[in-house]
Amino acid sequence: MNNPNKKRVFKKKTQDQVNIQEIAEKITTGDRGYLSKGITLIESSAVHHRPYANELVQQLLPSAGKSIRIGITGVPGAGKSTWIEAFGKTAVSKGYKIAVLAVDPSSSLSGGSILGDKTRMEFLAHHPDVFIRPSPSSGTLGGVARMTRETILLCEAAGYDLILVETVGVGQSEGIVRGMTDFFLLLSLTGAGDELQGMKKGIMELVDAIVINKADGSNREQAIQTMHDYNQILRFLTPATTGWKPRAHTCSALYNEGIQEIWELIREFIESTKESGEFDKRRSKQAVDWMSQLVQIRLNETFFNQQKKYLMKTLESKVRQNELSPSEAVDLLFNPKA
Structure with a gap:
């Protein structure tokens, strides 16, 4: 019988312990549930989660780095979701496992990235070999970039060998995505006149290729002209990748025209840069740059x-x-x- 006069003792609830070893092992077996769990841990703003997240990344580092990382940006209305869907279908048909990620520090204001509407990528959203993860709904550019970099590593450790990183933010986000990928693609539209006038030179100097989408029907001729205009500009800019000359191409993601050619272009780029040593050189520089960015983030948080x-x-x-x-x-x- 309980003693009504006995004082009840409440034990202070301790912080949840995280079994990093289990999460890491499950991720390397391709367990999507644990992959999501690991990414959620990385995205956590709780201070006591940071050591766990760091340990998880450290454990998975030897299993990461074996993918092709493609950065994608584009003007509004360029059809990024349709293009990613078409390109993803091609990659899946060749046996690749794909992770689609987003860098969108402005999503809390703009309404989010294309990844918020998976109905536009119905095939990829339901395919067992595709993992789709939007960026956090808010946060600083540096914070979102940190999370995306670490998410890439977790996806690679889970066996995803093609990582598509899409930027839907504005300003510095293009440079951030360039700094975490191997190949950077700008998706554009027909009607180059006003668009070329407004295109930032900084973005043009980051790209390894420009793709003019929606090159079909009555837009086909105009798309070809736009391609020529872009190629004229690219001739006078310093290439983003040593030993590679960026060029403009056309495609129609809606009708799956030109997608195979873009795939072959990216394969050529990867083979060329690996042969020249530029691929490994860029990856190494990105790792050091990542460290420098983490120092800045940590200093800001500490101060x-x-x-x-x-x-x-x-x-x-x-x-x-x-x-x-x-x-x-x-x-x-x-x-x-x-």
Whole structure:
């Protein structure tokens, strides 16, 4: 019989223990459920999850790195989802296992990437050899990039040998995706005139190929002209990859025209860069760049603790009201006693 006068003792709930060994082993066997679990751990913002995530990546590192990583960007309306679907079908038919990822730091504002609507990629979404994972719904570009890099490694360890990384954000996201992939593709449309005027030179200098999509029906001739216009521009730009001359091509993802040619182009690129040593050189540089980015992220996280965040808001208010100069505010923020 329970004693009503006896004090009840509540034990403090401890943080969940994560069996990294089990997750890692399951991922290497291709278990999609555990792959999703591992990626969720990587995406977690909980401080106590970071050591677990680091350990998981470290354990899987020897099993990673054996894929072809393709970065994809494109102007609005270029048909990225349709193109990925068509290209994915070709790759699957050749025996490849595909992971489709997104880098979209702006999705919480823009409504998300194409991956939010899997009905546009119905074949890939239901294929057993395809894994689709959108980026986190919000966050800084650096944070999303970190998660995407580590997600790539987990997917490779799970046996996915073709990784498609699609950027739907704007600005620096193209450079971030370029920095984590082997081949970078720009998907464009017909009607080059105004589009070429507005195309950033920086993006053009990142690409290994440009593909003008929707080159069918009445758009075919215009697409060919657009291809010629792009090739003229590419002739005067420094190639993104040493020893490779980027060129523009046409295709119709809707009618599966030109997709095989793009596949052959990418295979040629991979073989050429591996033979020249550029492939391994780029991968090594990307690993070091990744480390540098992680240092920046960690410094930012460490510096802006809760106390600093409160002080930052106070100083911002004073600067806004001209009570304090920006330089004085920064000095106060970096004061060891702050």
